[in-house]
Amino acid sequence: MARQYFTHKGVLFPCLDYSPEKLSYVENQFQVQDDDVFNIAYPKSGTSWMLEILSLIRSDGDPGWVRSVVNWDRAPWVEYGPGLDAALKYPPPRLLCSHLPVQLFPKSLQRSKAKIIYTLRCPKDVLVSLYHFSKILRLFKEPGSLDSFLEDFLSGNGICGDWRNHLLEAQNQRFDTVFRERMQGLGLTFPWD
Numbered sequence: 001m002a003r004q005y006f007t008h009k010g011v012l013f014p015c016l017d018y019s020p021e022k023l024s025y026v027e028n029q030f031q032v033q034d035d036d037v038f039n040i041a042y043p044k045s046g047t048s049w050m051l052e053i054l055s056l057i058r059s060d061g062d063p064g065w066v067r068s069v070v071n072w073d074r075a076p077w078v079e080y081g082p083g084l085d086a087a088l089k090y091p092p093p094r095l096l097c098s099h100l101p102v103q104l105f106p107k108s109l110q111r112s113k114a115k116i117i118y119t120l121r122c123p124k125d126v127l128v129s130l131y132h133f134s135k136i137l138r139l140f141k142e143p144g145s146l147d148s149f150l151e152d153f154l155s156g157n158g159i160c161g162d163w164r165n166h167l168l169e170a171q172n173q174r175f176d177t178v179f180r181e182r183m184q185g186l187g188l189t190f191p192w193d
Contacts, residue, residue: 005141011101011161017081023104026078030106035093036114039075042166043099043158044129045121051075054095054117078106101161102169118170123163127153 004015008023039054041047048071055074059065065074075095077083087096098105109116127150134143143149156162 009104011104012157013079018079019081022081022084023079023100026084026100026106027104028107030078030084030087030108032106032108032112032114033092033094034113036112037093037095038109038114038116039095039097039119040116040170041099041119041121042126042163044126044133046119047097047099050117050119051095051097058095079104101166120167126163130158 005012006015006018006020007013008020013023037054039047039050041050051071051074052066055066055071056063072083073086075097076086076090077097077099078087079098079100083097087094090096130153131143131146131149134141134149152158153163156165
């Protein structure tokens with residue numbers, strides 16, 4: 001049971017199976033491959049749902065792989081100790097997951113052709129889901145009252161940092177450019193522009 005935390009570059013992480021050394025390795029040494037597909041989201045934003053969709057796409061709709069292989073083996077979490085080890089052994093093309101904010105993402109992503117799926121969920125729903133998840137998962141500290149949890153969430157003191165910054169940093173990166181260009185070509189804009 002890990003109810004202790006550390007801060008890495010301003011972002012809070014649980015001590016269990018996370019470490020500043022592994023996070024630094026992911027950021028500076030992990031090599032993103034051109035055929036990688038990343039499933040990225042702030043915690044409790046639909047990562048598992050998207051993983052199921054991507055897994056079915058990868059297996060041409062055959063649910064056999066999805067039913068027989070647990071999700072963390074189908075798409076390892078690169079920032080999580082055992083997930084990083086699995087990702088390094090994963091044969092290409094790799095399907096990978098992450099809750100990392102963009103500023104902690106592998107630098108090699110910028111010079112790759114990897115595909116990024118960024119899932120966004122209403123922050124009120126994220127808050128409620130994360131609150132209840134924190135109450136049952138021993139990885140997180142006792143969340144206290146919903147009011148105090150809301151204050152931590154709004155101040156950016158939650159797991160994986162500030163929800164707004166997570167989204168805004170993703171919006172400002174290269175992997176947002178193609179989507180933005182396609183929307184603008186249709187005469188549409190991002191709702192937060």
